[in-house]
Amino acid sequence: MVVSLLLLRQFGVSEHIYIKWAARTFWNFKAEYPKGNIFPEWGPGILVSNHESHIDPFFLGSACHRRIRYMSKLDNFKTPIVRTLFNNLGAFKVDRENPERGWEKAKEVILGGEWVGIFPEATRSKDGTLGEFKTGAVRLAIEMQVPIVPMAVIGSRNALPKGNLVMKPTQVKVRVGDPIYYSDYDINTISYEEIRRLTDELRNTVFELREGVYGEEKEELSIGSPEKVEKESKFNFMGYLKDQGKGILNLIDDSWYALLRSLEEFGVRKQFQNTVQAFSGDLVCNWSDLMMPYRAIDFDKYIPAEGAALICPSHNSEWDVLILAAAIMHHEPRRVAYQMAKQSLFKIPLVNAWVRNHHAFPLKRGEHDVDAFNYAKELLRSGEVVITYPEGTTNLGHGQLLEGHTGPMRLAIETQVPIIPIGITGTEATYPKHAKMLKFYKGQIIKCGPPFMDHQKYWGKPMPDYDEIKRLTEKMMDQIRDLLLYDTPDA
Helix, strand or coil: CHHHHHHHHHCCCHHHHHHHHHHHHHHCCEEECCCCCCCCCCCCEEEEECCCCCCHHHHHHCCCCCCEEEEEEHHHHCCHHHHHHHHHCCCEEEECCECHHHHHHHHHHHHCCCEEEECCCCCCCCCCCCCCCCCHHHHHHHHHCCCEEEEEEECHHHHCCCCCCCCCCCCCEEEECCCECCCCCCCCCCCHHHHHHHHHHHHHHHHHHHHCCCCCCCCCCCCCCCHHHHHHCCCCHHHHHHHHHHHHHHHHHHHHHHHHHHHHHCCCHHHHHHHHHHHHHHHHHHHHHHHCCEEEECHHHHCCCCCCEEEEECCCCCHHHHHHHHHHHHCCCCCCEEEEEEHHHHHCCCHHHHHHHCCEEEECCCCCCHHHHHHHHHHHHCCCEEECCCCCCCCCCCCCCCCCCCHHHHHHHHHCCCEEEEEEECHHHHCCCCCCCCCCCCCEEEEECCCECHHHHHCCCCCCCHHHHHHHHHHHHHHHHCCCCCCCCCC
């Protein structure tokens, strides 16, 4: 156990566990995502927040699953205890009189695929007033072409006010905004006035997060004293006790995620997950044979034994997500499938650990998810099988497919891979929409069809216009519809 903790600490993931535990236990910590989207899963970026306390970095880090490397003033590295703590958390020094070396270090961190944490006020607020933002964070984001995730920490000033050494019990929250992308700007041509404008917009976003009006239709707000914030931050003992029960589940979830991260550093995460997925795939399929009989048709004929492929199935039920991935692993050619899954699953303790362990990755439904799209491209270019549901959500069943989204077709054209259509029949009876339990002894058929290749003529060429991509998508959906067996009594 000691060796395991040392290995976790080596890569900064043990801190990820105990800091979250401490934040929940001592400050009844909560992370809120007003728009419902979770923190970016892949790639580097910059975290930006208001700054009211020395312990802000711990609360901000507790709001996400990524390791954050904070820029910190030299004074924080003079005291041995604080220096050790900050070094363990991956913080790096910035000399306010000579900041060039610090900014170069920030660029190194980003080039290494990690996140940099910046407090653009450059100092802690004594009275909670949001100070003017310096332009460095926006400049860095434009130069490195990475997103900024705005955050607001609420209540930390009461937990450890500026100038105090004794921490106090109170509730602390962090609100997390959606990533802000700066891909339309070039650091070599953008003016200072434009950078100043973007910085002021970023400051206003942080203010809206702090005030709890982010993403809402609202009247003009003046940036002043945070009276509302103070009221929201009061400690509630009964709420604290209730949240501690949830905290135990979160602790298990965090520990499992930290294990996967440590295995990744040793290069064995994929092998571990493949083994677990093979075992659970056999378990799910054998159990389904007994309780919810299913047939898998032509998997060995059309799913490639090696190489990349994009699998596009129909989507009748939430049960599709489990039975399809399990069947692809259970039946020849026994491929491991990476699956786009709605991001709400990744917010539920234990469920989050389960889906991550089975190669699922979060997708923001109803909008263009740049992170998920890029991650899927990376997987396909490395020869993996990826599952995406072109309907985007569950249909009504009984062959009534929804209109297909164009994202899968764009993905297949850009990565130059075949699309494997799959028709799923009957799962809406096994697990109906809004049901709370599976219904046993309902038959299911999962039929694989020949690869859809009409998009091949665009491989290596400019992306066709929307009308053509839509036409290809509709043709693919027709092929999926032909694989459904609702009108085949002896199927």
